[in-house]
Amino acid sequence: MYVGKSVNRVDAYDKVTGRAKYTEDFIRNGSYTAKILHSTIAHGKVISIDTSKAEKLEGIIKIITCFDVPKHSFPTAGHPWSVDENHQDIADRRLLNEHVRYYGDDIAVVIAENEVQALQALKLIEVEYEEYEAVFDPIESMNSNSIPIHEQTPNNIIGHTKNRFGNYEEAIKEKGLIKIDTWYETPIVQHSHIENHIAYAYEEQGKIVVVASTQIPHIVRRVCGQALGISLGKIRIVKPYIGGGFGNKQDALYEPLAAYLTTQVGGHPVKLDSTREETFVSSRTRHSEKIHIISYVRSDGTFVARKLELYANNGGYASHGHSIAAKGTNCFHQLYPCDNIEADGYTVYTNLPTAGAMRGYGIPQTMFAFESHLDDVALKLGLDPIELRIQNIMPKGFKDGFSRNENYYDSFREAIAVGRRAIDYDKKREEYKNQSGNIRRGVGLGCFWYNTGVYPISVETSSCRMVLNQDGSVQVQLGETEIGQGGDTAFSQMAADSIGVPLDDIHIVSTQDTDVTPFGLGAYASRQTYMASFSITNTAKIFKEKIIDRARKELEFAPKNLDLVDGMIIRKTDNRQLMSLGELATIALYDNKDSDHISAESTYTIRNNAFSFGASFAEVEVDIALGKVKILRLVNVHDCGKLINPRLAEAQAHGGMSMAVGFALSEELKYNDKGKILNNNLLDYKLSTTMDHPNFEVYFIENPEPTSPYNTKSLGEPPTCSPAPAIRNAILNATGVRVNQCPMTPHVLFPLFKEAGLIENDYEKEMKYENKAWSVENV
Structure with missing residues (x-):
């Protein structure tokens, strides 16, 4: 296997x-x-x-x-x-x-x-x-009286998701509730892939x-x-x-x-x-979002009523339209279920570069807001952030009425427990209490929720073709695409096991050609391994049946007594090897009376989806005077079902964590009052590098996904979703300062630290150059 x-x-x-x-x-x-x-x-x-x-x-x-x-x-x-x-x-x-x-x-x-x-x-x-007149802010755009950006959309609103559960207005009348009301903001960022x-x-x-x-x-x-x-x-x-x-x-x-x-x-x-400069501006970006969250809670941490307003800046063209903001809005009532919810998500045209799909599909933005808000609630109530999450997060058995996704395990609490032990959370929270001085440390966490694919919003389908070569090896073609993530390797592993041949005998065709490649939807939504597993196993079943039927003709055994194992036709009763697949293929191709080129092709329409869960834990060191954050440790914990290839899975997680570090601390496309992007190059746009990374640590909880042939589910995008709020919450733990926007650069942190009195209290007296050796007069 x-x-x-x-x-x-x-x-x-x-x-x-x-x-x-x-x-x-x-x-x-x-x-x-x-x-x-x-x-x-x-x-x-x-x-x-x-x-x-x-x-x-x-x-x-x-x-x-x-x-x-x-x-x-x-x-x-x-x-x-x-x-x-x-x-x-x-x-x-x-x-x-x-x-x-x-x-x-x-x-x-x-x-x-x-x-x-x-x-x-x-x-x-x-x-x-x-x-x-140009407009760059989504809230201003939807209320603008200037010429519409698109004539068919006079209010510039591309889409609006409206969710209502329970009775929010009635619920907030309960006496003794504590209100936490905060705005959060995330930036425009660019994918910065190597190939333009x-x-x-x-x-x-x-x-x-x-x-x-x-x-x-x-x-x-x-x-x-x-x-x-x-x-x-x-x-x-x-x-x-x-x-x-x-x-x-x-x-x-x-x-x-x-x-x-x-x-x-x-x-x-x-x-x-395209040049790099063009790719930054004239392709797609990640939506910047403004997110307003109000929570009414009891002193014991019970959520009574919650409200969300989300405004996604889509730029000049619709691209993926409202689907990205809708996904984040729909996550609100699932991640921390509450009886009384009001949620409104808006996607709005502005006169900035067009935003579209980017790894995480809106969830990195919403997780930054949602998970930062959880720590803000915990701070207000004097509760530990982990305990607040354990109390309120999605329970085992939760089922979403729309997607029919079900939480078959207590995955969130398992992930929190694994990360808590890995980073030694409780010891460090105690150790980092009551810090003073310029250099301070903290630990924080953020959880995430993610889907696998797009069903039932859109069709989910995958096709696979398998062709038997004369030597017994197998050509495999899929419409699902290798984009650097290792998809072809995972497909090959599943095909080898499904057919019963050595992995070296699987020859997957990496180049897609719409004239010859079976129809497939491509790489997005962390769907490929999950969706392709259906078409691969279905096609392999048909393919193997044809092989066994041909072996029956040559060996004159009942098909039920034959099997294909590791490239050999065997007799099930005693596992005796009867013929190699290469020998059978040669006979089938060149038989004068009954030539047969054995192949199979099938399409599978998938009517399932699956939750993917996890958490990030961060330990940071903050230089308050410089407003600079150094990540000491970053831990991701994922429940992505059964791992097809553990080493590739870890690599996927590392790549996503790297992108999330940039999102949290350095990356932002900046523009002037004319809408011109100012840093559309790899010098001025500050990607994180290995110099900015700690050694990433990844842990997997392999709860088998029951809806999937190989018990797997999404992993490609989830690693980007929760590190940013974990880093933010670690800064909060270190300094007591709530940072409500990304990226958390020195330009953002220094004024907040100044406002909080950290710099005045600890350093300002020393910075007044009272030492006459450094006075202006002596110079």
């Missing part, structure tokens, strides 16, 4: 030796280069574009403006299509846009023989705008072929068809290896434009390759 073992990645050798091919490796010599002209205002209308000077340059093939492209709009979100029009994604984007909705919007494209010529041409294009967005398109055999770095090849094919207004059968998407996506490539970004551009130059190959 291979499931549950830390086998080597199937793509490891090709990647470390440089053999793995990415999109840029597919580009032919002689291909044209396309470069985009971006708007220099945040909101307005393009009145005219003068390309005459640029067109005179040598090497310019064609310049296409927003006035030239098809006039219909299309959606870009990487969601499965819905046959119900009311559940389809918002079609608010064009290939190039006359109505400019953020600073950096796409308004024209230069196609040239090379990049230098294209960039020179961009500088010579002259644009005249009609400028409108790139698409390469050409025409061949009557089709438009797009080679692209995408998480969702089959969905991109559909969006390209919608954008160009042509049949999907005339479009072919090829997805090679990709250098990271983290949700940013769960949108159809520049694939539709690349597909259109090749049609404008007679099908000649065209490369559309």
Whole structure:
């Protein structure tokens, strides 16, 4: 059995030796280069574009403006299509846009023989705008009287989730309740994957072929068809290896434009390759959110009534629309169930870069607020934060009425107990009481809730194809995509066990090609291992039955007495090896009377979902005078069901924890009063590095998920969800200061410490240079 073992990645050798091919490796010599002209205002209308000077340059093939492209709009979100029009994604984007909705919007494209010529041409294009008032705050935007960002959405509100349970207004009348009322805010951040967005398109055999770095090849094919207004059968998407996506490539970004551009130059190959600066601004970001939470509690820590207002800043275009804010809003009544709930989540257009899917899909933002609020409640009541959580968190047996997800175990309390022991929480809480001085330490925790996939909001389906080779090895193809996370390795492990062959005999096809790859929805929602397990096991069952039936013909045994184990046909009664699978495959292929190429393919529609749970524990050291936080330890505990590959699981957790450290302490896209992003580069945008990390510690609680063929559930995104509030709550424990916004940089912390009197009390007298040796007079 291979499931549950830390086998080597199937793509490891090709990647470390440089053999793995990415999109840029597919580009032919002689291909044209396309470069985009971006708007220099945040909101307005393009009145005219003068390309005459640029067109005179040598090497310019064609310049296409927003006035030239098809006039219909299309959606870009990487969601499965819905046959119900009311559940389809918002079609608010064009290939190039006359109505400019953020600073950096796409308004024209230069196609040239090379990049230098294209960039020179961009500088010579002259644009005249009609400028409108821009708005950057979601609450201001939904109450703005200026020109709507999208004509069909006059109040700029993309969506509103409204949840009501019990009677909030009546419940808060109870005497003796304690009210905790706080706002929290999270920033705009960027995915910062290694490989920028790139698409390469050409025409061949009557089709438009797009080679692209995408998480969702089959969905991109559909969006390209919608954008160009042509049949999907005339479009072919090829997805090679990709250098990271983290949700940013769960949108159809520049694939539709690349597909259109090749049609404008007679099908000649065209490369559309974003720079790092463009990727920061003109792809997708994580939503910044403003979150208001009110809790009415009894002195013993019992929640009586709770209220949530969530405002998600979606930027200029809908992308994934309201689904991200809706997920966070719906989490509110599940993580800490309460009888009386009022929750309202809003997603709002603004004139900032478009926000979309990013690892965690809205839950890192809401967990920062929800889990910070839990510590704020505990502080107000004088209770230990762990005990407050244990008292109120989702219990075993909880079942959500909508998703039908069920908590089959007491996973939260198990995770809290594991993390509590690992970080020595109780000893350190006692040790760090009553600290003084500049350097102080603290410990904190944050819990998280997550789903697996998107059912029942959208369809969940997976297809798998298995083909028997002459030597007994097996080709496996899936629509689910390898994006660097190790998916192909997990798929191979499950396929080997499901069929009954050695892992080395599984040859998984990593490149998706929509002309030949079975339909699949791609990589998102931490769905792939869970969803693919259904199609892999279902296809393997059909495949194995065909193999055993062929063995029956050759060996003249009853099928019930035969099995396939480790690549050998065996007799069940005594485990005697009768024939290798390679021998059987050769006979089947070359039998003069009854040749048979054994293969199987099936689609499985999944009507399940599963909760994934866990917690983070952080120990920090705070330099109060500098407003600087050093993470001493960071522990993640996950209940993600049965581990398919423990080493890959730990690596997934480490990657998510790293992203969460940046979210907590350093990352933020900044913009000026014109909406222009100021730090769209890897120098000024402060990603966390290994220098900012402690040694990450990960623990797994392998409670088998009963809805899954291999008892597994989501892990890819959960590691990002809870470290930020754990770090924040550790700062609270160290200093007594509540920090209600990310990132918790010195610029944020210093004023708070100053306001709390920490700096005045401990250092200000020393900073007045009373020592005459350092006085101005002596200098």
